[in-house]
Amino acid sequence: MNKVTGTPAFVTRNSFIELNARARARILFDEESWREMVGPFDRMESPWLPMQDVTPEADDGCIVIKGKIAGKPAVAIALEGAFQGGSLGEVSGAKMMAALDLAAKDSREGSITAAVLLLETGGVRLQEANLGLAAVAEVVSSLLALREYAPVVTVIAGTVGCFGGMSLAAGVSSYVIMTREGRLGLNGPEVIEQESGIEEFDSTDRAMIWSIHGGEQRVGMGLADVLAEDDAENIASAVREFVSAGKPAQYRSRKVALYRERIAALDISHQIDPLALRKEWGKDVSHGEKQ
Amino acid sequence: MSGNVGHRGRIWFQAMTGQGDPQAGDPGSVLAAAANVGGQTALFVCVIPNPQSRFPCVRDGQVGLEEAYSLASHIWETVKADWEKPQSQKRPIIAIVDVKSQAYGRREETAGIHFAAAVSSDAYASARMAHHPVIALVVGHAFSGGFLTHGYQANRILAFDDPGVVIHAMHKEAAARITRRSVADLEQLGHEIAPLSYDIHDFAKLGILHELLHVENPLEPTSADVATVSRAVVNAIDDARKGPTDLGVRFLSDAAKKSRKAGIEARALMEKQWSQA
C-alpha cells in the first residue's frame, strides 16, 4: 500500500552538507568495513600553526578512512572545511599523498583501490604557505599515478567549495560529483575582487558567483559529472556507482585539443555569459541528475 | 622587483634556445622550442608577458587559459612522438619559469581556469611518469597557481640564487592581508618560519630544490652564465633519468628531513597502519 504523507522531501532528507568531514567519509563505506588511518589519537598535528598562535587540530583537518565501498577496496580522504577553511598544510597534504600512494601500490599489486576525495577547501594553508603549495603539486601527482589503475572520485558538496590548488585535484579526478550548494574554481570571489578590482568581480554578487562556480553550472558545462541533491544516501549511492564503474574510457583532463579550440572560439570582448557557455560546451555532455 | 617579472623568462629562453618568437598557433605569451642541451634535443617551454593578449587578466605574465592549454599541447606532442622510444631517449622537457601568478579574472573562472591548470599539470606529470626528465628552471618568480600550472610537476627543480627569484604560494601583500599581518611582520616571520619566507635561501631549506645556481647576471646572461646553467640542466636531466618518476625525491634530502619532519612522520605512520588494516 502506498504511504501518503504530506512531508516534503527536504524534511526527511539526511543532509550531507551538515555532516562534518569524518561523518561524510564514514557513511560512504559498507557497514563495519572501515577503519580510520592516522586519526586524531595519533596526534599528527601541524607544527606550524602553534608557532603562529593558531590552535591545531589533532588530525590536521584531513580524515583518511580505508575500507570497502560497494564491496570494493577504497579509501576516502576528506578535508574538514570548518578547520582553517579546509586548507591544505604540510601534515594534511602528506596524509593525502600517502593515502593516494598506498592505494596506487595496492592497485598495482592487484587489489584495485579506489579513492574518494571529499573536498571542502580554500586551497593552500597560508600559515604553511610553501609547504602547502608543494603539497598540492604532490597530491596532484599522486592522484594522477593512482588514476592509471583505479577510479578517483571527487565530491564537492559545499558549503566551503573547492578552490585554490585543490581545484586542480578536482580537475584531474576521474569523476566529479557536485551539489547545487558546491562551488568549484581556481580563485575565490574575494581573491579576484582584491587582485583585479570590483569591476572584474563583485564578490558580493551571489547570483553571479553561483552562475559561474556553482555545481549546476559546472556539471552543465561538462567540468563535473553528476549533480546530486544534498542527501547523504543519494551522494553515497553516486559514489558507489563510480567506484563500481572503474576507470572512465577517457579522462576529461586529456581532452587538450577540444578545450584549446573551445577557448580559441570564445568571444571575450565582454564577460562570458555563463548560461550561453553552458549551452555551448554542455551540448555533448551526457550527465545525470541524482534526485 | 616585480616590474620586470616575466622578462627574465624570455631572456633565458632566448639564451638557452637561440629562439624567441611564439610558434604559429600559440598565443604571444607562450614560447616553445626544441633546442640542444648537452648533446640532446629538449623541449623548452616558457610563459612570458603579452601586453596585447586578448585576455586582460594575463597581460603582465600571469598564466591563464590559453597559456595552460598551449603548454599542455606542446608537452603532449613531445610525449606522443616519443611514446615508442626507449626510456633513455625520451626527450627532456625544460620549463623556464618566471610567472607572476595564475590569472585572476572573471572570464578565466567562467571558462574553468582550474581545469586548464589541471590539464597542464596532467601533461607535465604524465610526461614525467612516461620517463621524460622534466626540469623546472626558476629564473624569476614562481607564484601560486602559475607555478602549479607551469613547472611544479617537474622531477627536478633548479632556481637561481638571486634576490629576484621568489617561489611562493601568494604574493606578499595578499598574504599579509589574509593572515592579518603587516608586510614587515610577514617578512620577519619568514626568517623564523621557513615555509613562509620569500627568500630563495629559505625555500632551499625545505629540500624541494635540486640545486641553487649562481649566475653573475640573470638579466643579461654572459656566455659563462649560460654554460653554467646548461651544465646544471644536463646534470639534473641525468639525475632525473636515474631516479623514480614520482615526486618522492622532494622528501629525501637532509633539508627535507628536517623541515618536512611532521609530514614524513605522518606518511610513515600511514604506511604502518595501512598494512595492518
Place this chain on the structure above:
Amino acid sequence: MEQIDFVYPTATRRISGRSHVGVVGSGDMEVLLEPSIQDGAQVHITTSVAGFRDTWKAVFDRFFSRFDGAVQIQVNDAGATPGTVLLRLEQAAEAIK
C-alpha cells in the same frame, strides 16, 4: 593562543575506550578523551582565545562534579562558548559508556 592544564585527582574510576568529538572550527572545539595512565583525571586545553582560564575551570569543575572517570582529556578550542564546551564534553563521555 593559550595552554591551560587542570587535574581532578578524585576522578579515579577506571574506564576503557576512547572518544573524539567536535571540530576546531569557529565557535567549536574538539575533545579527545581516553583512559588516563595516571591516577585521577588530567585536562589539557589549547585555546585560540586567551584569558578565560577561570571560565574553563568552572566548566570542567561542573563536568567533573558528575563524571568520575580517570581520563585524559585534550581540548583544541576555536572559541567555543561554555555551553558548547559542556555539550562536547558530555558527548565525549557518553561515547565511551
